[in-house]
Amino acid sequence: MAIISSTRHTSSLRKHLPRYLIHIFFIVLCSMWLFPILLVISASLSDETQIFTKGFSIIPRGFTTESYKYLFNQPEIIIRSYGVTSLVAVVGTASSVFMMALLGYTLSRSRFILRRQFSVYVLITMLFSGGLVPSYLLMTKYLHLNNTVLSLILPFLFSGYLTLILRTYFAGLPEEIFESARLDGAGEPRIFFTFVIPLSVPVLATVGLFMFLAYWNDFFLALLYITNRDLYPLQFLLNQIMTNSKFAKEAAMAGISTNTNVIPLETLRMAMAVVATGPAALVFLLTNRYLISGITLGAFK
Amino acid sequence: MIHLTDQPIRKVKTTPITDNGQAASGTVRLWRNLKSNISLIFMGLPAILWLFIFAYLPMVGIIIAFKRFRAVDGLFGSQWIGFENFRFMFLAGDMLRAVKNTLIMNFLFIFVGLAVSLFLALLLYEIREDGITKFYPTIMLFPIFLSWVIISSIVYAFLGQDIGFVNSFLVKIGLEPIKWYMEPKYWRAILLIVSLWQGAGYGMVLYYSGMLGINPEMFEAAKVDGANWLQKVFYITIPLVSPLIIINLILAVGGMFRSNFLLFYAVPKNSSMLLPATDVIDTFVYRATIQGILGQGAAAGLLQSVVGLVLVLLANWIVRKIDSEKALS
Numbered sequence: 001m002a003i004i005s006s007t008r009h010t011s012s013l014r015k016h017l018p019r020y021l022i023h024i025f026f027i028v029l030c031s032m033w034l035f036p037i038l039l040v041i042s043a044s045l046s047d048e049t050q051i052f053t054k055g056f057s058i059i060p061r062g063f064t065t066e067s068y069k070y071l072f073n074q075p076e077i078i079i080r081s082y083g084v085t086s087l088v089a090v091v092g093t094a095s096s097v098f099m100m101a102l103l104g105y106t107l108s109r110s111r112f113i114l115r116r117q118f119s120v121y122v123l124i125t126m127l128f129s130g131g132l133v134p135s136y137l138l139m140t141k142y143l144h145l146n147n148t149v150l151s152l153i154l155p156f157l158f159s160g161y162l163t164l165i166l167r168t169y170f171a172g173l174p175e176e177i178f179e180s181a182r183l184d185g186a187g188e189p190r191i192f193f194t195f196v197i198p199l200s201v202p203v204l205a206t207v208g209l210f211m212f213l214a215y216w217n218d219f220f221l222a223l224l225y226i227t228n229r230d231l232y233p234l235q236f237l238l239n240q241i242m243t244n245s246k247f248a249k250e251a252a253m254a255g256i257s258t259n260t261n262v263i264p265l266e267t268l269r270m271a272m273a274v275v276a277t278g279p280a281a282l283v284f285l286l287t288n289r290y291l292i293s294g295i296t297l298g299a300f301k
Numbered sequence: 302m303i304h305l306t307d308q309p310i311r312k313v314k315t316t317p318i319t320d321n322g323q324a325a326s327g328t329v330r331l332w333r334n335l336k337s338n339i340s341l342i343f344m345g346l347p348a349i350l351w352l353f354i355f356a357y358l359p360m361v362g363i364i365i366a367f368k369r370f371r372a373v374d375g376l377f378g379s380q381w382i383g384f385e386n387f388r389f390m391f392l393a394g395d396m397l398r399a400v401k402n403t404l405i406m407n408f409l410f411i412f413v414g415l416a417v418s419l420f421l422a423l424l425l426y427e428i429r430e431d432g433i434t435k436f437y438p439t440i441m442l443f444p445i446f447l448s449w450v451i452i453s454s455i456v457y458a459f460l461g462q463d464i465g466f467v468n469s470f471l472v473k474i475g476l477e478p479i480k481w482y483m484e485p486k487y488w489r490a491i492l493l494i495v496s497l498w499q500g501a502g503y504g505m506v507l508y509y510s511g512m513l514g515i516n517p518e519m520f521e522a523a524k525v526d527g528a529n530w531l532q533k534v535f536y537i538t539i540p541l542v543s544p545l546i547i548i549n550l551i552l553a554v555g556g557m558f559r560s561n562f563l564l565f566y567a568v569p570k571n572s573s574m575l576l577p578a579t580d581v582i583d584t585f586v587y588r589a590t591i592q593g594i595l596g597q598g599a600a601a602g603l604l605q606s607v608v609g610l611v612l613v614l615l616a617n618w619i620v621r622k623i624d625s626e627k628a629l630s
Contacts, residue, residue: 019431022424029421030440033498036455037443039466043458055469056458103348106341113338118345125356128610131602132586133595134362135355141372158351182333188340217448220562224590239450242457243570266464273454280446288439295503296510 037277044068044271048264056270067267071275077237077251078275084149085234089215092153097208100158101200104166105192126160136224151225152233156214162207169203170196206294209287216280238276242269365599386600394597398577399585403560406581409493411553415546417497418504423534425505426512438509441502449563456495456568482570485578492579495568496561507549511542547620555613558582558605 039058043051047062054061071078106112107119135155145151173196181191197204222236232240241248249263361376366386368379390396421441428434444452459466460481468478481487515538523533539546560581569575582605589598 019428022428023431023433025424026428026437030437033441033443033502036459036498040455040458051464055464055472056461056466057469099347099351102344106345109341111334111337112341114342114345118349121349121352125352127613128360128606129356130359130362131599131606133365133590133599133602134359136590137362137365137376137595138355138359155355158348158355163348188337189344192344213446218563219448219450219567223566223587235448235450238448238454239567242450242454266461269454270458273451277447277451280448280451281443284443284446288442291442291445292438292506292510295506 040270040273044267044274046267046270048267051266067264067271068275070263070268071271074251078234080230081232081234081237084152084231085216088149088152088233089212092156092215093208093211095153096157096159096211097204100163100207101166101197101204102192104163105170105196107163107167108170109188110171122160122163139225146225147228147231148225149231152218152221152231153215155221156211156218159211162210166200166203166207169200173199202290202293205287205290209283209290210294212283216283234276238272241272363599363603365595366603368596370595370599382596386596387604390597390600394589394594395576395580395585396582396597396601399580399582399601400558402578403558403581403583405489406492406560406565407553407557409489410496411550413493414497414500414504415549417501419508419539419542419546421501421505422508422512423538425509426538427530429513438502438506441505443502444499445503447499449561449567452495452499453567453570456491457570460491482572483574485575488569488575488578492564492568496564499564508542508545511545512538515541551613551616551620554616555609557612558608560584562587 035058039056042058042060043056044067045060045063045065046056047060047064047066050061103118103122107115107122109115112118139151139155140146145154177195177199178191181195186194217235219233219235219239222231222233223239226232226236237251241251245265248265248268365376365379367381367383369382369385370376370379374380425434425437447455457465460468462468462478462480462482465481467481471478479487481491519537519541520533523537528536560583562583565579565581565584566587569579572579582601586598586601586605589595589601
């Protein structure tokens with residue numbers, strides 16, 4: 001209040017007062033966005049006995065790395081999950097971007113005789129779907145893909161929406177490239193690989209980021225198709241640790257015979273959340289400009 | 302750091318590619334066209350095949366909705382029972398509750414989400430010339446990178462029974478702690494807050510980048526006419542970003558019967574006591590599927606698809622009646 005009343009005298013400050021208020025508003029808002037994340041980090045570094053009497057706090061209660069020690073007591077489980085998730089995310093992203101870009105390219109070529117038919121074929125699947133049960137039966141009863149890495153990759157491989165975004169981008173590439181390539185006698189595959197791909201890095205990166213996040217963060221497919229513990233993706237492992245105390249204790253104590261009651265279960269859960277977040281934070285720092293361009297292109301919906 | 306101002310909405314036109322191969326003779330051109338068409342078919346083939354297997358084949362499976370499905374009889378051998386699955390799902394199942402929750406939560410998400418996103422975008426637009434502007438969206442977009450399980454852990458850090466931040470605060474100010482994961486009545490608000498925390502940054506950037514496309518001279522002219530901030534917002538900014546708003550509303554209306562499964566499953570930690578408020582059609586379908594009540598699951602899924610199709614076509618038709626330029630196509 002004191003600051004505001006003192007600014008009344010200077011006209012330039014008064015003119016800018018709303019702007020300062022907006023900045024203050026956004027700073028408060030950003031703190032509200034960061035607070036939950038800091039709370040979880042602090043919780044993971046807290047002492048479990050103090051947590052049960054006083055609850056989580058933004059400053060770690062009785063700073064200790066005990067929960068991380070338990071978590072990495074038996075690092076194989078986490079390393080394995082990291083491996084499964086990385087494999088799924090990398091292979092899934094690469095193949096889906098490749099597949100969608102190829103189809104998007106054919107849809108962008110106005111001289112392609114089946115362009116209209118292909119478009120309708122894609123559009124129908126965007127407007128109507130068979131639903132979960134038929135897909136589930138197809139995956140488990142007919143293709144027998146449950147408890148395989150493929151069941152974590154295949155169902156998400158294609159998105160009509162992202163394909164249309166790729167198509168629109170390809171269609172907007174300068175005409176001259178195609179003409180000169182055609183004069184050189186280049187066929188469609190060569191035009192695509194040597195001219196279109198290098199010119200489309202921004203949109204490919206955006207679509208790739210979207211697919212990577214979809215694969216990295218998913219646990220729905222694991223929930224449906226994975227029962228084998230060796231194939232638990234990272235998010236699914238975290239979900240099991242969050243919802244199943246018995247599983248969490250087993251995971252933390254695998255191979256060690258101690259009284260299981262002393263395991264700091266709650267702080268361990270928080271530590272697991274932090275460990276599962278790590279790569280997302282890194283990806284965020286590296287790629288958030290593609291996220292922004294993706295939102296602008298309408299990709300993130 | 303991100304550079305919002307460097308990236309106005311890309312305006313892409315689909316210009317037809319004219320055949321400029323005057324150099325080539327008629328037959329050569331024909332052969333070339335044939336060759337390029339064959340290449341294009343092969344290039345599209347992987348995706349076309351995927352769609353056939355994972356999108357079109359499951360459409361055949363819709364018949365399960367009208368059958369008493371038994372694994373031993375198989376898809377085609379099972380007995381036809383008409384609309385029995387639909388009747389049972391509403392009478393004996395929890396479908397009615399799921400439909401109600403889906404609609405309530407979607408209305409909340411769509412309208413509160415739109416209002417909050419637009420409001421934040423308007424504020425961000427006001428301070429667009431200050432250097433620090435890019436910092437705020439960067440922070441507020443971060444939750445998009447988090448999985449719903451991680452967000453569920455974050456919510457748990459707040460709402461955990463004995464350990465949660467909120468309960469320890471309630472105790473500190475002399476109130477009774479609340480058993481959050483057992484009281485459905487709080488969960489509409491909780492899910493709304495969580496969804497805003499996760500998605501408001503996205504909505505803000507979306508509408509903000511739409512606003513960056515507005516010609517600043519319009520605001521100058523309005524200023525000369527003596528318009529205040531609210532008038533500028535309601536007579537210039539909102540009408541000019543309305544195509545964006547309408548496209549998002551059409552998509553949202555088409556998804557009225559669908560929910561983000563992971564939000565409704567993971568964030569309430571799949572607590573059965575919370576189902577009266579958190580059970581939506583997607584979680585209903587999932588439960589039916591893993592419990593083996595496949596007929597009802599398929600029926601609910603079919604209902605979702607049909608209602609979604611009808612709603613999106615209807616919304617698009619209405620928008621086209623009002624203003625043909627703003628419809629999807």
